[in-house]
Amino acid sequence: MDRLLASGRSSMTASKDHVVSGLIEKRRELAGIIDELQRQLDQHRADLTHIDGVLRVLAVDLDPQTIRPKRLYRRNRYFARNELSRLCLGVLRTAAGELLSTGDIAGRVIAAKGFDAGDAILRAAIRDQVGSVVKRLHRNGAIENVGAGRASKWRLQMPNDRILLE
Secondary structure, rough: OEEEEEEEHHHHHHHHHHHHHHHHHHHHHHHHHHHHHHHHHHHHHHHHHHHHHHHHHHHHOHEEEEEEEOOOOOOOOOOOHHHHHHHHHHHHOOOOOOEEEEEHHHHHHHHHHOOOOHHHHHHHHHHHHHHHHHHHHHHHOEEEEEHHOOOOOOOOOOOOOOHHHH
């Protein structure tokens, strides 16, 4: 009986050692990535300090702290450049004036791309991206918004009422 317990413990210890060594290796990898990113961050901060100094010399009345940071554009893997904007406009064109929610537009985009409509995570990610796109299209005057917040519905910008009456 003692041998059975002893052999069971040694195999548990061996598998535990394997897991621990894998975790140690993963920790070393992540710590290396963090160190490299910290070095890059330090270099970018130094570059920013130098640029701020030159701006203070060349534009005395400008406070560099008032300059808003530029948001980095992150390319996503689902859509090519401007493809989502074109798909959203296409969905709204085929809706023929029907009011569509952001979720409705996202569902039709998912269907048009042939993505898995049952994937809730993908659907949420695309719905968020569609939300950003329709807000931008609204700011640019391409589409109009009816409602507010989550109840917002979208459609293509309708021609002026004056033109319709003529």
